[in-house]
Amino acid sequence: MTVDVLAFGETMAVLRATAPGPLRLARTMELGMAGAESTVAIGLSRLGHRAGWVGRVGDDELGSLVAERLRAERVDAVVVRDPDAPTGLLLREQRTVDQARVAYYRTASAGSRLRPEDLRGPLRAGARVLLFTGITPALSDTALDATRTAVDHAAAHGWTVCLDVNHRTKLWTSREASDALTPLAAKATVVFGDEAELDLVGGARALLDKGVREVVTKRGADGAETTTAGGRWSAPARPTGLADVIGAGDAFVAGYLSALLDDLDQPARLERATTVAAFAVGTTGDWEGLPTRAELPQYGSGTAR
Amino acid sequence: MTVDVLAFGETMAVLRATAPGPLRLARTMELGMAGAESTVAIGLSRLGHRAGWVGRVGDDELGSLVAERLRAERVDAVVVRDPDAPTGLLLREQRTVDQARVAYYRTASAGSRLRPEDLRGPLRAGARVLLFTGITPALSDTALDATRTAVDHAAAHGWTVCLDVNHRTKLWTSREASDALTPLAAKATVVFGDEAELDLVGGARALLDKGVREVVTKRGADGAETTTAGGRWSAPARPTGLADVIGAGDAFVAGYLSALLDDLDQPARLERATTVAAFAVGTTGDWEGLPTRAELPQYGSGTAR
Amino acid sequence: MTVDVLAFGETMAVLRATAPGPLRLARTMELGMAGAESTVAIGLSRLGHRAGWVGRVGDDELGSLVAERLRAERVDAVVVRDPDAPTGLLLREQRTVDQARVAYYRTASAGSRLRPEDLRGPLRAGARVLLFTGITPALSDTALDATRTAVDHAAAHGWTVCLDVNHRTKLWTSREASDALTPLAAKATVVFGDEAELDLVGGARALLDKGVREVVTKRGADGAETTTAGGRWSAPARPTGLADVIGAGDAFVAGYLSALLDDLDQPARLERATTVAAFAVGTTGDWEGLPTRAELPQYGSGTAR
Amino acid sequence: MTVDVLAFGETMAVLRATAPGPLRLARTMELGMAGAESTVAIGLSRLGHRAGWVGRVGDDELGSLVAERLRAERVDAVVVRDPDAPTGLLLREQRTVDQARVAYYRTASAGSRLRPEDLRGPLRAGARVLLFTGITPALSDTALDATRTAVDHAAAHGWTVCLDVNHRTKLWTSREASDALTPLAAKATVVFGDEAELDLVGGARALLDKGVREVVTKRGADGAETTTAGGRWSAPARPTGLADVIGAGDAFVAGYLSALLDDLDQPARLERATTVAAFAVGTTGDWEGLPTRAELPQYGSGTAR
Amino acid sequence: MTVDVLAFGETMAVLRATAPGPLRLARTMELGMAGAESTVAIGLSRLGHRAGWVGRVGDDELGSLVAERLRAERVDAVVVRDPDAPTGLLLREQRTVDQARVAYYRTASAGSRLRPEDLRGPLRAGARVLLFTGITPALSDTALDATRTAVDHAAAHGWTVCLDVNHRTKLWTSREASDALTPLAAKATVVFGDEAELDLVGGARALLDKGVREVVTKRGADGAETTTAGGRWSAPARPTGLADVIGAGDAFVAGYLSALLDDLDQPARLERATTVAAFAVGTTGDWEGLPTRAELPQYGSGTAR
Amino acid sequence: MTVDVLAFGETMAVLRATAPGPLRLARTMELGMAGAESTVAIGLSRLGHRAGWVGRVGDDELGSLVAERLRAERVDAVVVRDPDAPTGLLLREQRTVDQARVAYYRTASAGSRLRPEDLRGPLRAGARVLLFTGITPALSDTALDATRTAVDHAAAHGWTVCLDVNHRTKLWTSREASDALTPLAAKATVVFGDEAELDLVGGARALLDKGVREVVTKRGADGAETTTAGGRWSAPARPTGLADVIGAGDAFVAGYLSALLDDLDQPARLERATTVAAFAVGTTGDWEGLPTRAELPQYGSGTAR
Numbered sequence A, B, C, D, E, F: 001m002t003v004d005v006l007a008f009g010e011t012m013a014v015l016r017a018t019a020p021g022p023l024r025l026a027r028t029m030e031l032g033m034a035g036a037e038s039t040v041a042i043g044l045s046r047l048g049h050r051a052g053w054v055g056r057v058g059d060d061e062l063g064s065l066v067a068e069r070l071r072a073e074r075v076d077a078v079v080v081r082d083p084d085a086p087t088g089l090l091l092r093e094q095r096t097v098d099q100a101r102v103a104y105y106r107t108a109s110a111g112s113r114l115r116p117e118d119l120r121g122p123l124r125a126g127a128r129v130l131l132f133t134g135i136t137p138a139l140s141d142t143a144l145d146a147t148r149t150a151v152d153h154a155a156a157h158g159w160t161v162c163l164d165v166n167h168r169t170k171l172w173t174s175r176e177a178s179d180a181l182t183p184l185a186a187k188a189t190v191v192f193g194d195e196a197e198l199d200l201v202g203g204a205r206a207l208l209d210k211g212v213r214e215v216v217t218k219r220g221a222d223g224a225e226t227t228t229a230g231g232r233w234s235a236p237a238r239p240t241g242l243a244d245v246i247g248a249g250d251a252f253v254a255g256y257l258s259a260l261l262d263d264l265d266q267p268a269r270l271e272r273a274t275t276v277a278a279f280a281v282g283t284t285g286d287w288e289g290l291p292t293r294a295e296l297p298q299y300g301s302g303t304a305r
């Protein structure tokens, strides 16, 4: 079945400390799942689009956790169960109210063993949009290969190719990231990132020159901005009570792609993107708070009795 | 025994999600109780007034929860145990930090089966003030009858009659509410509501024209305002850290009525009302955080060591 | 797609008190889902069979909870979202360590509005086995009709028809149950129940006389027994630490049907049934602890380090 | 108002560790209340008797906790709020599954400041039964005086005087206890204790010789035994799942006194006593699990669905 | 072994309510430890200094909790186990989001029985800085003696003597505090306090006149200010999300002393003080969130992924 | 400083599911630490012996958790902080009440990088007893080397050498274990294991023939048995309520070595071993419940009030 958006990457189990303070003093952690690309896929699925996702997890309970949640969310997921490696794991520490830290147990994880063959079927099945992030190429050589294969295939078949740079300093250096991602970004239709991330792949101007159609700068609480050859649009962040900013960027991308699939214009894309992001910011967890299409207009509607 | 204030209505059990996010992903909920009129009664009792309350609950554990708490709070409660219907139940979802949603399991609940006879004894026993809300008439025909009976009795006996409009869109349409509440409001001495709710019963001007003595507009974080034939007074909300705004309006009413019973002037009524409301806003739950009279002056006193 | 087993009924949200004691003193409850037939379906799905389920839930968060979990468990579910009624709700109180009590909020629930049309598609799609319980006919006239429709269709098409009597005293009297269930039981291939439940539908002997092929008596901690025209087999309960016996009977049925689908002989059916039940008894919740096929042989394997 | 049973003593706040292990490693504790005599009073009140209780607490939140719970339970309580001393506090450690330890913060507590005057009104109001325990005389000189005053008054007015020995080794030595309690026991109508406690006050034989009417030996899991001048009756403990044995003895006394008030014969007294105790054993907390009269026959009724 | 800073005082166990609301309605409390001077010692130890602490606790589990944590934190602690008195206990109620209240169970606690002999060894061993607070002299006569002994010894041996006034209105009146603390302050090198506390010991001007070298005014969210004979420096509070302001002042002192030991200038002392305080404000608990030296530069670094 | 017992190995962080059921459905996990050898060291330290431990952890929060707890427990620990590898992590699933499962994240962990040099200092410092387990040689080549180095050194210097076989099937095959451990066992003075583990290293008879002095067979709930050249002694398990059997074997070894250090005879060694084990069985966690010397005689002392 053809999907609207095909995403791929690593989705891990996450254990989150439940109160601010050093992790070594924590007693209780909450188990969940996290993965930038699957968050986007869930966001799109909740908004009524057909979202696909491809990735590897271990043949273990944490892998089942990932697979079951994606099914629950109606993501059209190809979850390869790797018998030879465990599902990756992420510890999230809230060092202070403002400052989060992560520890990865993802070296040699199942997710990092993604390879081009894993994507073959889904690529052949087709999609309107390919979404990938700068995390996947950092995971391993095979994952980099898989990314290149997917991007080339999508570009060759005229799909809209979207990159969210998502630079992860724990996985590689800025130099390594820049080397790997710049050529991939050049093949993209839409590139998302914060200022520094966009610079890593050459900056908005250069990207547009190379043929990227839309460059979207995410500015956290300061909102976001789209630059195209034809102009520049910006939108403030939607005011919202703050539960946990993690996942805001992925939610933003989901909202943006949803509007793009609906053929909305630039301001409307930013508006949906910031609205979906506001739901993420106002709830705990990366993907849990993402809105359904029916909930979108409820944004900011306050308290029912 | 004559009470200072007699209230009546439906008090339900409430189950509250403990973290922001969609209810379907919640794991743990907290059990408590909720009811606008009983919150006012508890508030008054804590402030040292004799508060009465009448209502029905089921002959079940959740009904006992309500009855026991009202006894604990020294509310002079007539809790009719209805053997034929369950205690109403309310699920409270914190969809995002800012946005709460409710699901009711109160159709055909014991509380909605309130009828005029239930009020007979307490009305005969007498009170200085009658408090009712716009929720009760929405529950059932018998509850509407009970409300009319009570208002007529109180008006006839020269009690101060207070209405808190409290429009509930899940129970009836604005049109239905307007039709039922406007004549009741006309018989009131004091009417509370937000701007829209007051419009539903004709607006402040019309109410005063019909003989209502004080119309009090609640404006959430913007405070409140009293309009009488003789003038207009307003008060800002008291600055407070925010735990949960639910119950603020009921707390406000409790504070206002307390000051009215103490014969304080208009500014002092608003001051006590907003102070009691600040306690509600700064704590979790509808009634849990209401201040005792001894605590009133502690408002804003900060942190003891 | 043809399934191995088709089940139907009402699945509700459940709120469970987390510690023994009267519900009115509880503070925290855990949110989950419960439904005898969907528990059997989940059990079968985990054991590798294609399990279908049909039922109604509300168009609300609790309905989504049910729908998402069934998808997660790969149950081939037709979850009708009823816009006019809420998802049923069940409160589970652990009055003492040994004594559980329930309070239902299921009157006029979506699930009780099941009707014959809801089953039309799945019945047409076909199955090897039809599973129904004595709960569904107790829910409403339309649900009783739906049950009759399904049983007649299945019997007419030569499916194996399985009834788990599951008498619910809160829903109807023994007399009502007997009247409704006896004719349905007569059309069944396999009937499950405890001694008293089997008596309600005529007793093992009479059932066999009417053409029922296997009558299975569940005896809790004392195990179970199968009676057929050709003989009688019994099996002890599997020794297991006890977490929560709720769901044991449904787990038992899932195990039994799994073995039946695998064409195992009578002793092996009881063995699998009691093994799957032991997993249910040794974990909290109705369906959560059901084993995958890979886990079956791990029963009783003790503690890994 | 005359009560059926008048009890008095110290009721404290209790903080309970929620998992077995050394207290120094605990993270979370549950707040409640504990007091042998108020547990008996709650037990009697739930069984439909009019139970009175007299004691002191501080003018603090923990004192309010005690006062509110007793009101909730319909105990006719005289809760003296002592402005000069805090409410006593008890830490309960579950050192291992089988071994509980306590730490008291009750030196100079409000409760230990009980004095004869506190009892004057309630004694004058009258009762059929006086219940006291060996804990109160150990608290302070004034509490010992209060005990003597009450016992003398009750004996003089022909009340049934009941003593539960309840020896507390943290409060005084066996020698001190024996000296203080033996003369008090001699004035009692019914004396409860385990074998060693009864020996402390002279032993069953000597007590009967001095005019005690019934001596009841509590034997934990081995049940209980009544000895009178006329005979000896024993009863096994009721089989029950075990949550927490604390409070079993007080529950037993409540059940026994309830049957005595109902004029049941010796075997029926033991039966009710052990049944009420079984509810206590099968739930967490001292008084939380005590049965209402309606629940008494539900003992052992198993699991509802 | 010589330490950099020697502190002494009372460290108690603390039980904290986990949600805002009146303590009497709390169900769960968290167990921890609290003590102004040990918080400073932990802060210094984490910043890489050798910190000593002297105090008494009971020979009980809560005393072990204190002793074990100080060892864990590498504080060079002399924890005297007093067999005759329990470890002090502190209940912390979050009455509203903004308003905390405490109840002490520290009368006749082990910690209050500190006496000069307890300090003998550590004083003889030597230190560069002595830290004491205005709490210790309020605990008992022997604790006041111990304080005087320590201050005199330190002053005589040319140590830097630091006083954090920390006025506790629950322990003594302002008058008593002033009488006891003014002469002690006169012997100090550095005095910390808020405006009112500094006035209690004569005010900044008078202190400087008496030879105090630095007077540091803590102003909560408004930052802090140092006054010396030579000038005045002020620093704003560091912007931070707020978890719990308790312990901020002690954290501030730890940061200040750390910079002083590192021989940093006045602005740098205030900067480190406010930075360490920001870590305390942004985490729950008094000492839990204090930064290690490696974490200091991470202040305000936001969210890692 | 010379210690009584020197142990070494890998200690990891552990995350434990808090309720029985499949890990993928867990929501909350508890953070702690686990390591067979450090459990023995903590047990010995609590019993008043000087216990040393050597191991590696990462330079991360979980490593600090380990280091801080060992300091808190007064274990004389050399905790090497490895900057190049993370602290190992263990997920503990309670699949059913009786059946635990683990998932390791310890491949290439810091702990597995133990090497001979890490032990040099502690070996030189000396000890009366060396304790090692069959886990360490399975971790890596360097860890195997470290084990050999330690055993050879200890044997050469006449220390008592103790091996607890502790076969871990997730780390190596029985064949690999047998090959590596048999020669090490031959050099031991005391060897602990269950029947199957002892067979892995040749069986009791062969071990004694090779010069092992005491072979101790652990039989879980069936107690334990010592075989020496001179005889055979057995002891039943101590009856105890069961919280969590994990850690029982390590507790047993701690008790045994404690008695050995105290020069008790064979029956007394088994008695102390089974008593210490009973504390472990009756509490949650591996090491948390281990008794202090003062607590030893409290075993089985029941419930204090």
Ligand SMILES: Nc1ncnc2c1ncn2[C@@H]1O[C@H](COP(=O)(O)OP(=O)(O)O)[C@@H](O)[C@H]1O
Pocket: A194, A218, A219, A220, A221, A222, A223, A224, A236, A237, A238, A239, A240, A242, A245, A246, A247, A248, A249, A250, A252, A273, A274, A275, A277, A278, A281
């Ligand atoms: N504090 C906030 N309040 C409201 N919206 C926010 C906030 N932080 C982020 N957002 C929304 O999320 C979007 C993406 O956030 P950003 O932090 O830039 O992404 P990323 O998570 O990729 O770093 C922003 O454009 C904004 O719309």
Ligand SMILES: Nc1ncnc2c1ncn2[C@@H]1O[C@H](COP(=O)(O)OP(=O)(O)O)[C@@H](O)[C@H]1O
Pocket: B194, B218, B219, B220, B221, B222, B223, B224, B236, B237, B238, B239, B240, B242, B245, B246, B247, B248, B249, B250, B252, B273, B274, B275, B277, B278, B281
């Ligand atoms: N965020 C807030 N901060 C402080 N006070 C508030 C806040 N929200 C409400 N209040 C107080 O509660 C009162 C009633 O609140 P409002 O929201 O108007 O009532 P209702 O709950 O009936 O809608 C206000 O007048 C104000 O005094």
Ligand SMILES: Nc1ncnc2c1ncn2[C@@H]1O[C@H](COP(=O)(O)OP(=O)(O)O)[C@@H](O)[C@H]1O
Pocket: C194, C218, C219, C220, C221, C222, C223, C224, C236, C237, C238, C239, C240, C242, C245, C246, C247, C248, C249, C250, C252, C273, C274, C275, C277, C278, C281
């Ligand atoms: N305490 C128990 N221990 C072990 N197995 C049990 C226990 N209780 C029930 N079972 C298993 O579950 C099966 C069904 O349990 P039962 O209680 O008879 O069903 P139901 O839940 O339908 O009443 C039994 O046949 C047995 O195999």
Ligand SMILES: Nc1ncnc2c1ncn2[C@@H]1O[C@H](COP(=O)(O)OP(=O)(O)O)[C@@H](O)[C@H]1O
Pocket: D194, D218, D219, D220, D221, D222, D223, D224, D236, D237, D238, D239, D240, D242, D245, D246, D247, D248, D249, D250, D252, D273, D274, D275, D277, D278, D281
């Ligand atoms: N383990 C148990 N199982 C069932 N009933 C028990 C158990 N322990 C105590 N009981 C009941 O509680 C009663 C009083 O218990 P006991 O322990 O003797 O009292 P106390 O708490 O005063 O020491 C017993 O007579 C028995 O009926």
Ligand SMILES: Nc1ncnc2c1ncn2[C@@H]1O[C@H](COP(=O)(O)OP(=O)(O)O)[C@@H](O)[C@H]1O
Pocket: E194, E218, E219, E220, E221, E222, E223, E224, E236, E237, E238, E239, E240, E242, E245, E246, E247, E248, E249, E250, E252, E273, E274, E275, E277, E278, E281
């Ligand atoms: N709300 C806040 N935000 C940021 N920093 C704060 C806040 N409150 C206190 N601080 C910091 O803690 C320091 C000490 O706080 P203060 O409240 O004055 O001390 P104390 O706890 O002794 O009363 C302040 O100087 C400031 O640096």
Ligand SMILES: Nc1ncnc2c1ncn2[C@@H]1O[C@H](COP(=O)(O)OP(=O)(O)O)[C@@H](O)[C@H]1O
Pocket: F194, F218, F219, F220, F221, F222, F223, F224, F236, F237, F238, F239, F240, F242, F245, F246, F247, F248, F249, F250, F252, F273, F274, F275, F277, F278, F281
């Ligand atoms: N269920 C139990 N009840 C009481 N003691 C036990 C229990 N299980 C283990 N023990 C005690 O712990 C000791 C070691 O337990 P075992 O399970 O043999 O060790 P291991 O944890 O190394 O497998 C036993 O000898 C016994 O003394």
